[in-house]
Amino acid sequence: MAEIAALTDVRSAPHAERPAGRRHPLPGRQEPDRERAAAAVADLLRALGRDTTEVNLRETPRRVADAFIEMLTPREFALTTFPNDEGYDELVVVRDIPFHSLCEHHLLPFQGVAHIGYLPGERILGLSKLARTLEHFARNLQVQERLTRQTADWLQAQLAARGVGVVIEAEHMCMSLRGAQSSGSRTRTMTLLGAVKDDRRTREEFFTLCGLQA
Numbered sequence: 001m002a003e004i005a006a007l008t009d010v011r012s013a014p015h016a017e018r019p020a021g022r023r024h025p026l027p028g029r030q031e032p033d034r035e036r037a038a039a040a041v042a043d044l045l046r047a048l049g050r051d052t053t054e055v056n057l058r059e060t061p062r063r064v065a066d067a068f069i070e071m072l073t074p075r076e077f078a079l080t081t082f083p084n085d086e087g088y089d090e091l092v093v094v095r096d097i098p099f100h101s102l103c104e105h106h107l108l109p110f111q112g113v114a115h116i117g118y119l120p121g122e123r124i125l126g127l128s129k130l131a132r133t134l135e136h137f138a139r140n141l142q143v144q145e146r147l148t149r150q151t152a153d154w155l156q157a158q159l160a161a162r163g164v165g166v167v168i169e170a171e172h173m174c175m176s177l178r179g180a181q182s183s184g185s186r187t188r189t190m191t192l193l194g195a196v197k198d199d200r201r202t203r204e205e206f207f208t209l210c211g212l213q214a
């Protein structure tokens, strides 16, 4: 079962090995069945009129099953935080975080960049954990709005931050390669929480730090 480690406290031993933390199984997911997935891909190929005994396609069902399992399996990580000893009270923003996810309607990728920021309270977060949190929720069948909201809500809850902002800009292959065929169009979504939403100056600073117009 894919899991994510709970907040890891390194207050007392910042250089020591991190404790494992409590584990939270993600709701709505079961262990993938690789054999069944490969058999289903073989079925799909046959239904599309392809000969799966042909030498070049023989390994394709296994490869496709493995590729989907990889793209849908979050990597575990510890949400390492540090005490905010200096009382840093301005925004922290990591921008242009690349990501990819899978659209739940067509099972095609959507990919782009995210800008994630927060206003620290008593703890500051290991910077890489913003990207890891996004990736964790992106390795699922998603819509962009839910990915944005889940990332922001989870960070806010875990960090007890004074505010969180998440902006995601992505191109959806289901719109680019088929259907509307609007190649190059990008969808922007955002979730703002706490002071990043309610305080005008903080909100404007968040957008400026993201490289966006307020």
Ligand SMILES: Nc1nc2c(ncn2[C@@H]2O[C@H](COP(=O)(O)OP(=O)(O)OP(=O)(O)O)[C@@H](O)[C@H]2O)c(=O)[nH]1
Pocket (backbone or CB within 6 Å): 103, 104, 105, 142, 143, 144, 145, 172, 174, 175, 178, 179, 180
């Ligand atoms: N809101 C939202 N919609 C998405 C996302 N990813 C894909 N979609 C849309 O989901 C919709 C599914 O619509 P349907 O009409 O059921 O599917 P479809 O017949 O393949 O539609 P077309 O893509 O217009 O050809 C499409 O409009 C997609 O563009 C997403 O992340 N958020």
Ligand SMILES: [Zn+2]
Pocket (backbone or CB within 6 Å): 103, 104, 105, 106, 107, 108, 172, 174, 175
């Ligand atoms: Zn889609």
